[in-house]
Structures are given as C-alpha cells and as structure tokens.
C-alpha cells in the first residue's frame with residue numbers, strides 16, 4: 001500500500017486525493033470547501049495567459065488564493081511559448097501558488113482555435129517545447145494536465161514522456177481524447193500504460209465516481225494520486241469519503257438531506273461574500289442542482305432557485321427541503 005503523502009517536486013501533498021480544475025466552478029470558495037473536506041491538493045480553474053498579459057481585471061481576480069488552500073496548483077493555458085512563460089513568471093511573482101499547472105487538455109472550441117489546450121497533443125515535440133520553456137522560467141514545480149490524445153491517434157505515452165523529459169514534476173491525464181469531449185467512458189487502460197512508463201508522479205483522472213473507483217485508480221491503474229472532478233460537484237463528501245476510504249479501508253455513509261442543504265446554504269453564503277449577491281447567486285444556481293440531486297421534492301425548488309434574485313429567497317427555498 002502507498003504511503004498517504006507524496007511530493008510534487010519540493011511540495012509535500014498530504015494525501016492522494018486531488019480536486020480537478022473546473023472552469024466556472026473551481027473558484028476560491030469551492031477550493032476552500034474542498035480543502036476543508038480533506039483534499040490533498042486543489043487545482044485552480046484554467047487561467048488564460050493572454051488574460052494575464054493584458055492584465056484583464058476578471059483574470060486577475062481569479063488569481064486570488066486563500067491561505068487555507070495550500071498546497072495549491074494554479075493552472076494556465078496558452079498557445080505560444082512566450083506568453084505562457086510570461087504568465088508563469090507573473091503568477092510565480094504575484095501569487096502564493098505552490099505549483100504551476102499547464103493545461104494541455106481543454107477541448108472547448110474557444111481554446112482549440114487558439115491552438116491551445118488539447119490541440120497541443122498532436123505534437124509531442126510541441127508539448128516538450130512548451131513545458132521546457134515554462135520549467136526554465138520559474139523555480140516552483142511545473143506540472144501538466146492532458147487528455148489521452150486528440151483523436152484515435154493517441155500519443156498518450158509520447159506526450160507524457162515529452163512532458164516528463166521537459167522537466168514536469170507530475171502529470172495528470174484525463175482518460176478521454178479531445179474528440180470524445182465528455183462522452184463515452186474514460187479509458188483507464190491507456191492511463192495504465194502511461195502510469196507504467198512515467199517516473200514522475202502520475203495523477204489518474206476521469207470517471208472516478210466513488211471511493212472504490214479511486215482505490216482502483218491507484219491500485220489497478222497504478223496512479224500515484226487520483227483527480228476527482230464532477231463527482232465532487234455539490235458533493236464535497238466525495239473527497240472526505242475517498243480520503244478516509246484510501247486511508248482506512250472503511251466506507252463512510254453518504255450525507256443526509258439535512259447535511260446537503262446545510263452545506264448548500266454555506267456554499268451560497270460564501271459565494272455571495274466573495275462575488276457579491278448577484279454573481280454569487282448566479283454561480284450558485286448551477287451548483288444547486290448538484291447539491292440537490294436525488295433529494296425528493298427538489299425539482300420544483302431547483303426551478304424556483306433559478307428565478308430567485310436574493311440570497312434570502314434562495315435560503316428560504318432551500319429551507320423547505322430540511323426536515
């Protein structure tokens with residue numbers, strides 16, 4: 001059995017449960033909650049190198065880190081070496097991030113058109129050059145997150161080894177190609193091949209839905225850590241239960257309806273504090289449906305939350321679900 005903690009470069013990670021970066025979701029509030037529920041490492045939502053270059057205010061606001069978040073990884077994406085390097089040096093100087101992660105997996109058109117994200121996966125040489133340039137420019141550990149490939153022409157092992165030889169200190173791989181987007185099942189066989197080849201820590205990602213899946217990712221795929229995304233949406237208990245299961249072999253029970261409602265209210269309150277009432281409520285709407293998933297009578301409440309305009313109204317609606 002693996003020890004609980006491990007290292008990414010010089011950074012000590014207390015356990016093997018990592019929270020995936022999720023644009024529009026992994027803001028400071030979400031990440032602090034994830035930490036409080038036992039995540040060993042949180043990765044910030046992707047931040048554009050161009051946004052940093054032009055000092056776009058929205059982008060700069062995304063760089064804020066709370067002291068409770070450490071160790072934390074800040075993810076950047078970009079299409080050319082120069083601006084990626086500039087972004088990396090900027091975040092090293094102006095934020096307290098422990099790790100810089102390069103996004104090479106983003107499948108959305110806006111990012112692909114800029115020849116960034118998963119587009120880089122068509123050329124292991126380009127992967128090497130990008131990672132090498134960033135590694136040379138900063139002193140904190142650099143990691144890479146990628147998909148298994150662009151389409152059927154997988155260069156999963158080649159790309160992973162290119163990142164490693166360029167100096168990446170860990171590599172996370174989502175077991176889907178760009179063309180798959182989020183469809184089909186994550187291919188853990190490919191992840192296993194990559195895990196067997198790398199010497200740096202390998203972080204397995206894709207379809208880890210239960211604590212038992214996490215154990216499989218570590219023991220059968222051979223990953224050093226597991227990255228959890230969608231399963232933690234509205235369900236920070238997934239992180240707590242996974243960490244506990246990996247440590248003790250015991251499965252904690254699922255949260256009660258009351259616990260879910262209480263947590264949803266807390267998440268809303270923190271979002272409103274952080275983003276203001278309008279933006280906070282707007283962001284919470286998406287999360288509400290995750291928090292309330294599977295709760296009897298929640299459908300009508302979710303619809304009403306989508307129309308509510310004050311924090312007080314949303315809280316009143318949520319309270320209707322408590323017993």
Ligand SMILES: Cc1cc2nc3c(=O)[nH]c(=O)nc-3n(C[C@H](O)[C@H](O)[C@H](O)COP(=O)(O)O)c2cc1C
Pocket residue numbers: 020021022023024025044045046075103104105106145174205206207208227228229230231
């Ligand atoms: C809403 C959403 C936003 C995402 N944003 C990012 C992102 O900013 N950077 C990134 O590398 N991956 C992003 N991803 C991909 C996830 O990090 C992860 O690789 C993927 O969801 C598969 O893991 P899962 O099956 O545990 O969800 C995003 C996924 C979702 C669902």
